Amino acid sequence: HSSVARYFDTMDYGPAPESDTDARQWLARHAEGFGHFIDGRFTDASAGARFDTAEPATGQRLAGIAQGSAQDVDAAVAAARAAQPGWLALGGHGRARHLYALARMVQRHARLLAVVEALDNGKPIRETRDLDVPLVARHFYHHAGWAQLQEREFADQVPLGVVGQIIPWNFPLLMLAWKIAPALALGNTVVLKPAELTPLSALLFAELAAEAGLPPGVLNVVTGDGATGAALVAHEGVDKIAFTGSTDVGRLIREATAGSGKSLTLELGGKSPFIVFDDADIDAAVEGVVDAIWFNQGQVCCAGSRLLLQEGIAADFIERLKRRMQSLRVGSPLDKAIDMGSLIDPTQLERVRTLVATGVREGASCYQSPGALPPGGSFFPPTLLTNVHPASTVATEEIFGPVLVTMTFRTPDEAVALANNTRYGLAASVWSETIGLALGVAPQLQAGVVWVNATNLFDAGVGFGGYRESGYGREGGREGCYEYLKPRAWAERKPRAAAIAANAANAANEASKTQAKPSSVLPPIDRTAKLFVGGKQVRPDGELSHPVFAANGQRVGEVGTGNRKDIRNAVAAARSAAGWSSATPHRRAQALYYLAENLAARADEFAGRIASLTGVGAPAAEAEVDASVSRLFAYGAWADKYEGTVHVPPLRGVALATVEAMGVVGVVCPDEAPLLSFVSLFAPLMAMGNRTVIVPSEKHPLVATDFYQVLETSDLPAGVINLVTGPAAGLVQTLAEHDDVDALWVFGAKALSRNAERLSVGNLKRTLVDHGLATDWHDAASAEGALFLRHATQVKNIWIPYGE
Numbered sequence: 001h002s003s004v005a006r007y008f009d010t011m012d013y014g015p016a017p018e019s020d021t022d023a024r025q026w027l028a029r030h031a032e033g034f035g036h037f038i039d040g041r042f043t044d045a046s047a048g049a050r051f052d053t054a055e056p057a058t059g060q061r062l063a064g065i066a067q068g069s070a071q072d073v074d075a076a077v078a079a080a081r082a083a084q085p086g087w088l089a090l091g092g093h094g095r096a097r098h099l100y101a102l103a104r105m106v107q108r109h110a111r112l113l114a115v116v117e118a119l120d121n122g123k124p125i126r127e128t129r130d131l132d133v134p135l136v137a138r139h140f141y142h143h144a145g146w147a148q149l150q151e152r153e154f155a156d157q158v159p160l161g162v163v164g165q166i167i168p169w170n171f172p173l174l175m176l177a178w179k180i181a182p183a184l185a186l187g188n189t190v191v192l193k194p195a196e197l198t199p200l201s202a203l204l205f206a207e208l209a210a211e212a213g214l215p216p217g218v219l220n221v222v223t224g225d226g227a228t229g230a231a232l233v234a235h236e237g238v239d240k241i242a243f244t245g246s247t248d249v250g251r252l253i254r255e256a257t258a259g260s261g262k263s264l265t266l267e268l269g270g271k272s273p274f275i276v277f278d279d280a281d282i283d284a285a286v287e288g289v290v291d292a293i294w295f296n297q298g299q300v301c302c303a304g305s306r307l308l309l310q311e312g313i314a315a316d317f318i319e320r321l322k323r324r325m326q327s328l329r330v331g332s333p334l335d336k337a338i339d340m341g342s343l344i345d346p347t348q349l350e351r352v353r354t355l356v357a358t359g360v361r362e363g364a365s366c367y368q369s370p371g372a373l374p375p376g377g378s379f380f381p382p383t384l385l386t387n388v389h390p391a392s393t394v395a396t397e398e399i400f401g402p403v404l405v406t407m408t409f410r411t412p413d414e415a416v417a418l419a420n421n422t423r424y425g426l427a428a429s430v431w432s433e434t435i436g437l438a439l440g441v442a443p444q445l446q447a448g449v450v451w452v453n454a455t456n457l458f459d460a461g462v463g464f465g466g467y468r469e470s471g472y473g474r475e476g477g478r479e480g481c482y483e484y485l486k487p488r489a490w491a492e493r494k495p496r497a498a499a500i501a502a503n504a505a506n507a508a509n510e511a512s513k514t515q516a517k518p519s520s521v522l523p524p525i526d527r528t529a530k531l532f533v534g535g536k537q538v539r540p541d542g543e544l545s546h547p548v549f550a551a552n553g554q555r556v557g558e559v560g561t562g563n564r565k566d567i568r569n570a571v572a573a574a575r576s577a578a579g580w581s582s583a584t585p586h587r588r589a590q591a592l593y594y595l596a597e598n599l600a601a602r603a604d605e606f607a608g609r610i611a612s613l614t615g616v617g618a619p620a621a622e623a624e625v626d627a628s629v630s631r632l633f634a635y636g637a638w639a640d641k642y643e644g645t646v647h648v649p650p651l652r653g654v655a656l657a658t659v660e661a662m663g664v665v666g667v668v669c670p671d672e673a674p675l676l677s678f679v680s681l682f683a684p685l686m687a688m689g690n691r692t693v694i695v696p697s698e699k700h701p702l703v704a705t706d707f708y709q710v711l712e713t714s715d716l717p718a719g720v721i722n723l724v725t726g727p728a729a730g731l732v733q734t735l736a737e738h739d740d741v742d743a744l745w746v747f748g749a750k751a752l753s754r755n756a757e758r759l760s761v762g763n764l765k766r767t768l769v770d771h772g773l774a775t776d777w778h779d780a781a782s783a784e785g786a787l788f789l790r791h792a793t794q795v796k797n798i799w800i801p802y803g804e
């Protein structure tokens with residue numbers, strides 16, 4: 001009896017280990033080591049270079065792994081390519097059956113997968129068993145549904161083809177599911193490269209998938225390190241790269257794929273804020289912190305690693321948090337009773353140690369959970385740094401370990417400013433019992449995911465992904481599906497210039513038949529058009545201008561020659577027009593209709609200008625003006641109709657998928673159909689609340705400069721649309737390199753778009769380029785739908801759990 005009493009006194013408890021027998025037996029069956037999984041079977045394990053994967057918690061070797069060469073990548077891509085038509089031909093229902101089978105397979109082997117994952121990664125079995133594996137199954141179920149609905153819901157889209165996917169070590173199996181479920185569901189085939197530190201669950205999954213009847217070549221797994229990843233990125237047979245990992249490697253991949261035409265999504269790092277207002281449920285928030293930063297040893301891209309406390313509650317909060325930290329247990333991953341396992345490897349342990357030491361050197365106070373750490377392995381205790389300066393290393397760098405930094409704020413505005421004071425923008429957590437405050441702060445946070453009174457919630461139906469340098473693209477939900485599809489119209493690429501030239505020739509032909517005199521209304525010669533910046537016509541910084549010629553070679557005027565300084569001024573004007581992004585959709589719709597009305601009033605003038613500059617006949621020029629008016633109306637119509645979704649994930653609550661403007665967008669217009677292309681590109685951006693800096697057609701800039709008068713009479717706030725004429729190559733470079741430009745659309749010459757992608761790597765701008773080929777900005781059928789609006793926005797998911 002006394003021992004029971006003592007037990008209740010101390011609440012000590014012994015280890016409750018999960019059995020690893022099945023996992024060890026599986027490893028024993030592969031005692032000769034693992035080959036790659038290509039075309040439905042393992043390659044020869046004894047061929048080529050090899051390395052070992054080890055148990056982080058003990059340092060002991062688990063298995064021998066093949067280091068993928070360029071030839072291995074080649075073989076895997078070839079298998080994926082060969083399998084893709086058949087996989088697509090199965091149809092949505094056929095693929096749905098396969099994805100459903102994968103979901104069932106994950107559930108059947110849940111325990112084995114959970115143990116292998118815990119062994120190879122060092123994370124607690126409690127997490128792999130209760131979170132990773134169930135979420136993996138949920139992902140395949142959800143995407144089985146998208147496969148089933150594909151022909152109905154994505155009728156205007158086609159799959160990309162062969163997708164290369166590169167994933168990190170922190171959620172090896174979950175990231176596999178996030179990547180392959182949507183790719184396969186929508187008719188692509190996959191070459192997956194797992195992280196070199198954690199390849200086992202992917203190999204086990206591939207083996208089980210083949211047993212479950214997944215056709216050979218549909219899923220290929222090539223193991224290896226960064227060099228293998230780089231070979232996959234470089235491979236010409238790959239249509240898309242989807243990457244999750246560090247921001248540094250994300251940048252390398254952006255550079256390597258620039259101009260290649262490969263589509264790209266990047267899920268990168270973060271330094272996510274966890275904001276607690278003084279009216280929050282403090283105990284719930286303390287528990288939230290535990291989940292935010294000590295889940296998965298803090299090795300979570302969206303970890304709530306910056307705790308921002310309202311001043312009045314800070315001392316009490318820290319006190320309660322420290323008390324809670326005393327009961328956190330670090331131990332063997334297979335022990336069901338522990339809270340935290342081992343970091344991934346000694347390198348990561350050393351990195352975390354060094355960063356904590358740096359924090360202390362920079363003046364922070366360090367508190368750590370007491371209690372002995374297990375011997376061996378890469379264990380590090382839950383750590384709290386207080387007295388942290390917002391500009392210090394530990395407050396700005398992603399630590400990727402169980403280390404929390406805290407800062408305080410006074411007002412909601414200060415909280416937002418502090419929260420957004422980072423290059424990243426992956427996630428944020430807001431704690432307040434006042435619904436108006438929490439939902440008022442959420443839209444102001446630069447983050448792709450916001451959790452209200454919660455943290456680290458994930459679901460297959462709710463998109464996940466970052467703003468800013470946390471990358472681009474979304475995983476999960478409908479928006480995640482679009483990352484594995486492309487518009488049918490863009491897939492059937494016809495060089496647009498040729499198509500337009502043919503149209504123009506036809507129109508001219510028609511004109512010569514029906515009309516005696518060509519383009520009738522010629523505007524007066526000899527005007528020098530200025531730039532349009534901050535709502536005003538301004539002289540270019542360099543005081544230079546250059547002549548513009550009509551199609552017949554006649555000189556018709558001069559335009560300002562913009563330079564870097566002009567672009568910077570225009571970006572500054574666009575920055576300060578931030579109010580446009582929060583203007584109501586109704587207001588934005590009104591502005592677009594008004595532009596349309598004012599353009600229509602000058603239709604003859606514009607038609608004349610287009611005809612004289614481009615040489616098309618009057619009917620074609622008039623048609624272009626009409627199409628432009630209609631397009632402005634179309635985006636006016638969309639402005640208050642392209643909106644978000646309410647998701648109902650499997651918990652009590654909702655997730656609001658809201659569409660937000662990206663911010664300041666640079667736009668470079670092509671020479672074809674100079675009015676229609678200009679309108680088609682800026683109107684969707686404007687409709688969704690972006691502010692733009694536009695470089696109009698280099699060859700026919702007068703069409704855009706004539707538009708100044710339309711803008712001036714249309715009651716548009718200053719800075720929403722800015723125009724800088726001049727040599728596109730130089731201007732696009734300044735736009736691409738500018739840190740205050742959030743996205744860049746480049747249409748026209750291939751060289752321009754290649755450069756735009758390469759140079760935009762600095763702040764990881766979202767880019768939309770046409771590589772000089774057809775996109776469908778021209779044809780109303782696709783240019784007046786949701787396609788450009790999707791590119792003009794980013795989705796923020798605001799999770800709002802409710803109930804007691």
Ligand code: NAI
Nearest residue numbers: 167168194195196225226229230245246249268269301400
């Ligand atoms: P990493 O970004 O180097 O590795 C991620 C994946 O990319 C791995 O599969 C790796 O083999 C592959 N890779 C590496 N170099 C490549 C290249 N040049 N081309 C193509 N693929 C390449 O991340 P690592 O080294 O494992 O961790 C370093 C730091 O990155 C961590 O300390 C952490 O701060 C951050 N990280 C962030 C993650 C996130 O989810 N945001 C995940 C993992 C790490």
